[in-house]
Each structure stands twice: as C-alpha cells, then as structure tokens.
Amino acid sequence: MFLLNSLSTEILFGCITLILVALTVIFWNRLSAKNWYRITARVLVLVLIQILALASTGIAINRAGEFYASWGDLFGSKNQLAKIAIEPSLLAQISAKDIQSATKTAGGSLIFREVIKGSHSGISDVVYVVLPPKIAAQMEANLTAPSVGNDYQVVELFSGYPGVPNTWIGSMSGITTLEKLEIAGSIQNTIAIIPSINVAPGLDTECLNFVGGPQVQTWITSDMRDFASKFIGIDSRPWSTFGYSTGGWCAAVAAIFHPDMYSNAVVLAGYFKPLFNSGVSKREKLFLTSKYSLIRELKKSPTKVHLMIIASQKDSFTNRAAQEFMKSAALLISTRYVPIPIGGHNTNVWKPFVATAFKWIDAQNVLAVSPAPH
Secondary structure (H helix, E strand, C coil): CCCCCCHHHHHHHHHHHHHHHHHHHHHHHHHCCCCHHHHHHHHHHHHHHHHHHHHHHHHHHHHHHCCCCCHHHHCCCCHHHHHHCECHHHCCCCCHHHHHHCEECCCCCEEEEEEEECCCCCCEEEEEEEECHHHHHHHHHCCCCCCCCCCCEEEEEECCCCCCHHHCCCCCCHHHHHHHHHHCCCCCCEEEEEECCCCCCCCCCCCCECCCCCEHHHHHHHHHHHHHHHHHCCCCCCEEEEEECHHHHHHHHHHHHCCCCEEEEEEECCCCCCCCCCCCCHHHHHHHHHHCCHHHHHHHCCCCCEEEEEEECCCHHHHHHHHHHHHHCCCCCEEEEEEECCCCCCHHHHHHHHHHHHHHHHHHHHHHHCCCCC
16 A cells, blocks of 8 residues: 555655656657657657656655645545544543554654544544653653653644644654753653544644634643643643644644633744635634734733744744734733744754754743742
8 A cells, every 4th residue: 555655655646657668769750750649649649747746746845845744634634543443431441552553763752643534623534642761661661650740741733734743753852852951850740632623524624713713722722622632641731732834823822812721822834813815705704813912812802821932033924923913912921932044934944943942941940840939
C-alpha cells in the first residue's frame, strides 16, 4: 500500500513520470503522422506527463511540509475515522497494552495515536498524546497501575491549515525539542496533546463552532479535556496552547475564550481574526468574525491568560496582524512579543523558536505556582 507521505510513493510517481517522458521521446516519431488519432495521442501523452509531473511535485512538497496525512485527508474523506472512533462512553484509562503498543521516540517519549469521538462536539478524528521521557519510564515500570503522577504541565499543540497534528512530531520537531529541554532540566515534564483541527473536509473552520455545523472550538477545548482526563488521568490544572499559522489563531482563541481551561497561549506566525479560506459563506464569515472577536472578549473582564507572539518581520501579513493586535490589546492582556528578524512563512523559519516558546510556557507555569512573597 502506497501511503501519501511515504518515500516509496514519492519515488514511484517520480519514476513513472521519467519513464513516460523517456518512452515519449523514443516513440515520438511514430505519433508524427498527420491524422486525428495520432495527434490526439500526442496531446494526451503530453497532458499525462504534465499531470504526473505536478502530482510528483505535490507529493514531494506534502511529504516535506506534512500538510495532509493520508489520501483520505487529501481528497476530503473522514468517513473511515467515524467508523473506528472510540465512543465517549467506551473511552477507558490507559492500559498496559496501550503503553506497549505506543511509538517510542529515540529520546524516550511515548506517542499514542487515538481516534476518538468528541463527547460534546460529536466530531470523530485523530488526537496524539505524547508523554515525556520521565513519565513514560514511570508508566513502563508500572504497567499494572500506570499513572502520570503530579509532576507535569500540559501543552496543546495546533497545526496550520492545511495541516495535520503529526507535523509537530515531524517537520516542526516539537517533540524532539521538548525532549531535549526536559532532559537538560530546562523545563518540567510536559505532556503534549495534539488534536486534528482540520476536521471538516472542504471547510476551513478556523477552530470555531459553526451554527448547525462542526463544533470545532468545543472539540479542541472541552473534548480534549475530557479525553485527557479519562485516557491518562490528567487533573483540572490549566493547560497552555501553542500553534503555528492558523494554529496560532486557534491557540489564541481557545485560551482567550476559555481562561478557565488555559493560562498561556503562544501564537507563532499566526493572526488574530479568523481568516476563512474555503467553504464558508459571506454571512457566516461576518457572524463568526464578530462572535469570536478577541478584543471584544478581552474587554468583557480582566484575564489571567498570558500571551506570547512570535512573528517574522519579513512575513508582512502575520507581522502586521501581530502589531495591530498588540496595539489594540495593550492594556487588556499580558503579552510578550518575539520578532524573527529574517525569513518568511515556513517551518524552517519557525523551528528555531519552538524552544523559546516552550521555555516561556514553563516559566509562566513556574511563576503561577510559586508562593507570593511575604
């Protein structure tokens, strides 16, 4: 089976394209007669070569950027996930079998991939749970009664649009960065929850709840809390959010609209108003943009949420969005701004600042639990 993100698929499409080009060159003279079916054959061969060349390029780009995880994602099919998703009532505490079948990274983390049905939203999709090396070792040593203990913080990570949650594990090197920081003692044990945010095929939901449609805000907030509590026994302590590009907006809107669930948010190359790309009517855009206004929400009451904004000065759209938001929210929310001096809107520019964000999140959580001076 040729998976969308596999090297074998990329090689296969590349080889087929090259072979067809070579055969076209070799047999071109046989198609040179001036009759309609040979002229048609020439045109069809050239069109096929173009299609294969574009497909090969697209597969290579997708494999590097991890925009789609499967052929189903690419062609907008989620039906299979709905069939295999774990119902909320059947979701159980993590077991020895779960731990033994999890993917173990070189740094010692355990990665669990679960397909669940949201207990509040009804959305069925993928969520990754990553347990840090120390907690993973604790669980492996006590398979009869595995527990995450009490020494941890939780960060919920969001991808872009299009995008898939395992980008944080792959090209963004988020989990590798966490491991290095944890092993070095730079941050405390950090549990990562990484849900799919692109849950409605053909619809750019911007992590919001649609009237009569997908309840994505509920999926990434209440559903993830319920899931994490039931599956790995996480308590009610506040989480942090961290996202890049569209995921940066998701991180901001989740934390600001749910300050009872989150204490910190990191927006990396993101924006601060919903930016719908497809599948949303003009009327819906106006309604949702008004309903999910960050500034209006912040003006309702003081917030304890802390915000970090990381933006490239060469990425004109996201940097301008950051500057405009910080100007409007200057007295409404505690904000730290980190400019990236060079580079545009891509993962290679963002990756060096992932560690900066994780260290800041850890520092905020340490301050939150430190006793006040007498």
